[in-house]
Amino acid sequence: MQHGIYYAYWEREWDGDYKRYIRKVAGLGFDILEIAAGPLPDYTDGELSDLKKCAEENGIRITVGYGPAPENNIASADPKVREHALEFYKDLFQRMEKINATLLGGAIYSCWPIDHSKPVDKKGDWERGIEGIAKLARIGLDHGIETIGMEVLNRFENHVLNTAKEGAEFVRSVRQLEPAAANVKVMLDTFHMNIEEQSIGNAIRTAGDLLGHFHTGECNRMVPGQGRTPWREIHDALQDVGYDGAVVMEPFVIPGGTVGQDIKIWRNIVEDTSEEALDRDVKEALTFQRYMLDR
């Protein structure tokens, strides 16, 4: 298992100095830094090459997360938006290849956060999502993308995939349409599972060998170990399905900015929000996560 963290733990905007975070998480003992896809289209080739070099020098693997903007919704009812989304991902995959990143995860089948003040067309979004992801799988193969993780999200953030059962069904449908789409996988997150699943262990077993990426965090998005998530149950289920991939913690504890708004953080979740305290908390969480999930 490789253990990682999403950079946005320390940020109030969906952007950051990724080289600084590579050095930081390497110092804290992580194997992976997960970055946001959003800023990558603005990177020059020189900047991408610097980022790749920095990751190599620090022994850090980069994975990429994305909450797709509405204009990059691969399942949009508007064919022009669907086309635009495919172009966006094609460019993104080229950029990921340049930084040796082979994993993209998130609501790639849709957009995030969804505007739920408008009526939802789950069936249409589901069907168009399958078609779009089948196309995306092929484009990914051209750029060495080994995992496109379909992140199963809670009902308040998206409506397409809310349970591991739906995630597995969606991925099987994509692979039926595009047999080469072995890179399309289920992605689970303990925060979302806590809201939607009857049993977190059974949810992981339902994803089974389709599981390709895993996010961790407590019920209120604190770092692993500071809440009441059933880590032993998660360990046993990950063992049962033979999962040996990336486990990326995704804590959010500070309010403010677009991150605080999108994640709905309205208070200091931890008492001490200084960078020093945030670093200390994740360092402990990493020790905890390795202890609970490795083996």
Ligand SMILES: [Mn+2]
């Ligand atoms: Mn997540």
